[in-house]
Amino acid sequence: MTARRLDGAEIARQIREELGARVAELAAKGTRPGLGVVLVGDDPGSAYYVRSKTRACDELGIFHETKHLGLGSTTAEVLAAVEHYNRRVEVHGILVQLPLPRQVDTQRVLDAVRPEKDVDGLHPENVGRLVQKRPRFVPCTPAGIMEMLRRSGIEVAGRRAVVLGRSEIVGKPMALLLVHADATVTVCHSKTAELPSVTREADILVAAIGRAGLVRAGHVRPGAVVIDVGTNRVTDPAVARDLLPPSRLAEFENKGHALVGDVHAPSVQEVAGALTPVPGGVGPLTIAQLLANTVRAAAGAA
Numbered sequence: 023m024t025a026r027r028l029d030g031a032e033i034a035r036q037i038r039e040e041l042g043a044r045v046a047e048l049a050a051k052g053t054r055p056g057l058g059v060v061l062v063g064d065d066p067g068s069a070y071y072v073r074s075k076t077r078a079c080d081e082l083g084i085f086h087e088t089k090h091l092g093l094g095s096t097t098a099e100v101l102a103a104v105e106h107y108n109r110r111v112e113v114h115g116i117l118v119q120l121p122l123p124r125q126v127d128t129q130r131v132l133d134a135v136r137p138e139k140d141v142d143g144l145h146p147e148n149v150g151r152l153v154q155k156r157p158r159f160v161p162c163t164p165a166g167i168m169e170m171l172r173r174s175g176i177e178v179a180g181r182r183a184v185v186l187g188r189s190e191i192v193g194k195p196m197a198l199l200l201v202h203a204d205a206t207v208t209v210c211h212s213k214t215a216e217l218p219s220v221t222r223e224a225d226i227l228v229a230a231i232g233r234a235g236l237v238r239a240g241h242v243r244p245g246a247v248v249i250d251v252g253t254n255r256v257t258d259p260a261v262a263r264d265l266l267p268p269s270r271l272a273e274f275e276n277k278g279h280a281l282v283g284d285v286h287a288p289s290v291q292e293v294a295g296a297l298t299p300v301p302g303g304v305g306p307l308t309i310a311q312l313l314a315n316t317v318r319a320a321a322g323a324a
Contacts, residue, residue: 025248025290025297030166033173034306037314038082044317045082055320056085057141057312058107060118062100062126063093067255068119075117078309084316085112097127104134114323115141115316120191138322141315144190152195155202159315164196166307167228167249168203176226176247176296179204184221186210186237186284187230192251196228217241229284235265237285245295251304252284 045055057079061072072088079086089103100122107113116139122128132140137147143159151157171178183205187193193209200207210220211231221227221241229237230251242248256262262274265282274280283300291297298304 024292025294028170028174028247028249028296028298028303030170030298030303031306033170034166034310036173037169037307037310038078041310041313041317042082044321045084048317048320049083053320053323054083054085054112055115055317056087056110056113057115057117057316058110058113058139059086059088060091060100060103060107060116060131061088062091062095062119063123065121067253068121072119075309075312078313079316082313084313087113093123095123095126097125097130100126100131101134104131108134108136108139111323113139114319115139115312117142117312139319141312141319142191143195143315149190149195152198159318160199160311161191161195162311162315163192163230163251163304163308164199165311165314166304167196167251168199169311170249170298170304170307171226171247174296178226181205181225182223183207183226183228184210184224185228185230186217186221187228187232187251189230192230196230200226200228231284233284234261234282235284235286237290239286239289239293242290242293244293246293247296248285248290248294248298249304250283250285250287250298250300252282252300253305254282254284256280256282 059072076086091099107116116135118131132144135145137145140148141159143161148158183200185193185197188209188211197207197209218241222243224246226247228249234254257279262280266274267288281301
């Protein structure tokens with residue numbers, strides 16, 4: 023068995039195409055969706071993600087502005103940047119790029135974003151609305167995964183789902199969305215005993231624990247749908263040889279690094295029924311859903 027490839031990049035392209043028509047409709051009524059980004063520090067990964075998101079805004083005609091603060095910024099300084107965007111009527115959505123530096127109180131910053139501009143879906147009010155199945159904005163990665171399942175014709179209702187990871191950004195909202203879609207859901211984490219025996223129960227397995235190549239063939243039920251959320255930077259040649267398929271080893275040797283997921287793709291693709299690649303799987307969908315949330319925020323403010 024070779025797993026079906028779930029092409030997140032293609033599905034994201036479809037979503038962006040649909041959003042383009044909606045942006046044009048709003049523009050005809052005098053509203054241009056706007057996104058304000060707060061970036062703190064010089065982390066290369068965060069800078070890359072912000073560039074990817076703002077490039078996608080440019081492609082759709084969404085206004086964007088980034089406040090780039092220094093690594094030593096205080097909580098008060100980051101809060102001031104958020105408040106600046108809270109007050110701007112042409113900014114409909116606010117993105118605080120995570121993680122923030124250690125000295126910044128992340129929860130205070132996220133709580134400061136006005137709920138109607140919280141396009142990441144992390145404000146307590148929006149989290150509560152999601153729990154009650156009446157969401158305003160859904161966190162982008164879980165929303166993108168659900169869209170992938172729907173557009174790929176993968177049935178969720180009545181299936182056993184296992185979410186590996188319990189973060190506020192992915193694991194917890196992912197579990198809620200699957201429950202709302204009538205799956206029977208188990209959430210696993212670093213303290214879960216006999217992990218492979220639990221994950222093997224899954225018809226749908228979402229790996230979002232941030233450990234490169236953790237999920238191996240022995241963790242996966244034959245024919246299961248495996249969604250790999252991990253984005254782990256690998257620089258060790260021995261680790262790269264273990265985790266990367268031959269087609270990507272040349273990329274690693276050329277750059278000296280590569281992104282890998284939480285799933286050991288070479289072994290799992292021989293067991294799973296469907297598998298997302300890294301890169302090109304969940305990442306593009308996350309960006310597409312951020313754009314969708316921003317357009318939705320603009321429509322609500324129009």
